[in-house]
Amino acid sequence: MSMENIEILLVEDNPNDEELTLYALRENNITNQIQVARDGAEALEYLFCTGAFAGRQINDPPKVVLLDLKLPKVDGLEVLERIKADERTRTIPVVVLTSSHEERDIVESYQLGVNSYIVKPVDFEQFNEAIRHIGLYWMLLNKTPLYKST
């Protein structure tokens, strides 16, 4: 997979959920370039172009980050915080895609500046529907400012 023009960063540690998400995206004809990070640290390396992704350009951000909250190493809320705390990444839309219904998580995510919070339904039809909406909205309808280098 080319490192260029990645449009969706999926941060998901559960391979089954990853496969189902990718399946749902495909089924809904969202065929954009997708990068998968399997823990919070990897996501941060990708976004801030460090470690394995040191060769990447930071002024080429994904169109949207689909972020699970419960992640190994660095958890989702911290990833979210780091994205929104840094001027260079702040404008990247982040959609939390999680199993957690916890009011606490929802409130904290919004306080940290999440753009959308979606609870993954158990029922695959509903899950599929949710993914469809995400793709439609963030890939097609939403406009983000072009990255301005400092």
Place this chain on the structure above:
Amino acid sequence: MSIGQLTKHRTVGLLGTGLATIMQNQIWQGAMEAAQDHGTRLVYYPTINLSSIPPFDPQSKVLFDLVDARYVDGLLVWYAGIAEGAGIDRGASILERYKEIPLVTIGGGFKNYPNLSIDNYRGVYSAVEHLIKVHNYRRIAIVRGPIGHPDADERYRGYVDALQAYNIPVNPDYVALSLFELATANEMTEMVVAHWFQDLHLEIDAIVAASDYIALGVIKAIEARGLRVPEDIAVVGFDGVDDSQANIPAVTTVHQSFHELGRQGIDMLLTLMDGQSLPAQSIMPATLIVRESCGCTAKSLSLLNTELETHTEPDISASSLPDKRSVDALIAVAQDLNIPLSNLENLAKLFKSDRRSITSNQFLSTFRQALIQAQKVHFDAITWQNAISVLRQQELSDSNGDIGWLGETLFNQARVLVTEIHQRVYIRQQLKIKQQTEKLMQTSETLITSFGEQLFVDTLYERLPELGFPSFYLSLYDDSDQPAMWSHILLAYDNGQRLDLPPDELRFPTGRLIPEYVHPVHYVAPIVVEPLYFRNEQQGLLVLEVGPMEGLIYENLRAQISSALQGSRLTQQVLTRTHQLESANKELEAFSYSVSHDLRAPLRSIDGFSRILMEDHASALPADVVRLLGIIRSNTQQMGRLIDDLLTFSRLSRQPVNKQVVNPIDLVQQVMETLRIDLERRKVEIEIGELPICQGDPNLLKQVWMNLLSNAFKYTREREVAQIQIGCMQEHGEQIYFVKDNGVGFDMQYVNKLFGVFQRLHRSDQFEGTGVGLAIVQRIVQRHEGRIWVEAEPNVGATFFFTVQAGS
């Protein structure tokens, strides 16, 4: 310091009743005086409630265990403290445990122990003799004390012998029984008098009561029947307690000096401890005090108070007294007043000169000085009035029965002086009691609000010295099931000083009462041990160095400190439990978080991949496999709903309730909007009555309406026309909302299961559901301090009622 040094001063124990009783208080004071004279420490162990039945509550048992042979060199036991109510056998078995300690009893003997008692026999004998000889009564009844009680038996023997000496047969109908004490005497004597008067219709001239409290009870019962004492029936008592003197009519009684009983008891005990032997029975003389209740008139009172042994002729009239008697009377009065005879003789001399000259007024001013001197220690108005009578009689006999108007006036003025001083002494005592009571109440209030151990300890340090306690020590039992084993000291206040307690030296054997290092060797000051307890729970012991003499203070303190201790313990427990609860709650939150996250993820995979199989590979799969995959999916989804509902339910317990004014109509409409899809293609009649506003959390209350209404729709599904009624009733100021349906209902015998989590009354192939909905409803209503209940009948329908606080 060594034990050797400590035991240099001997310690004697006094085991008696609670200090609040006058008799015990006087015994205690007499014993303290004697112990002090001998440089011996007196430890007072008050047993608790004599009249409680069974009298040996756990408290007293602990007290008996606290008397430890290792730390007590001798023991004085007041019979009433261990055997009254429980009986002599029980008392004797308690004394068994003290066989290593030299032991003397007072006020009622046991085998094997030397005893000191008042002359119970002669006391009653002379009272009965007085009734027969002076008043010519022959029908004399007796309310005797408990059979087997040594004092009671002796007193009864005096009654029998006195009657027989005057050839009066003892009629069993005239003999009745009561306990001695105040608490029980009233009730028992009322029964006795009722039996005599109403059942037996006895003709009674006089009643001999085995104690003053019995006498007072008898008088009350007689007066309640419209009869007068002594005019219709005479009554005599025994003991000479203050109550009998204060009564109207004042009770004629046999006086026993409890003070002397305590004093001489200690003297005897110390003699025994020195290795000398004592007679099995020692007797103190009893004095008949003639007052009004026997029928004597007030005028002749003073001279009839007489030692029994003298066998006075009581009918001598005042004016014909011989000189010898008059001098004897003067000596007796001087003794009673505890003043030198010369003082009285001087008064007599001054009187003689005053009554002859109007310009001389030495008598009254000297008399007044004597009274002022006397009231500083103790003021006995009656004896002073007696003194005036004696002086007057002496003067009358000296002047052939005529002392002139000036003489009578002087005596009358002297009597007024006595009354005046007496009133002031009385008022002063009342004020003192009032102040003490106020201090006690303040202490009590402060103690009750002293939550937490430290605050409680500080309060005691501050308050007890104010109540007049020079030293006090509070310790808790290490093991409340074995109080007598080990204790640890919580606070020590020693001669005006708060002691620092070394943390590694707090423990001591309970019987020692105070740890060795806290307890200075030179100490001989008397102490009182008050065991602390709350209901059946033994807490510890309060040791007080004797300060105030009012026994009630000691008893009140015990009660207050016990409950304050309990309060402070409870507070501590609440704090600990709250902490435990908080951490349990946190664990639960963490648990439900991971349930929420981790249990749902695999379900999503099962459902998702089954779906992919069914969709993408349908052509490769036999139809049956597709059907089975469908079953897997529906179960997975059901499991997902169960988890979601369970999480909702658990969240409800923790989530704060944000109360505001809520209009239930809005909530119902929102819910109906959501449920509209379910009602398509169904005939449903919904009747919405008036729904007044209420106070609550709109989100939570919406959930209540949602669950109740969706249930109503669900369980009316099989009805041709579903009828659902929503409304509100007002009852006893409560707002009761209800949802009524004509659905399948249920049998009320299962109603208890209805609101439980995962409890269902219908099979899921009939009506789908997780069995959590009503549990959620109940939890929400309870968190609003409301109630929920249901009325139902199978195949008729169900009505759910719930209350919510009315809106303002």
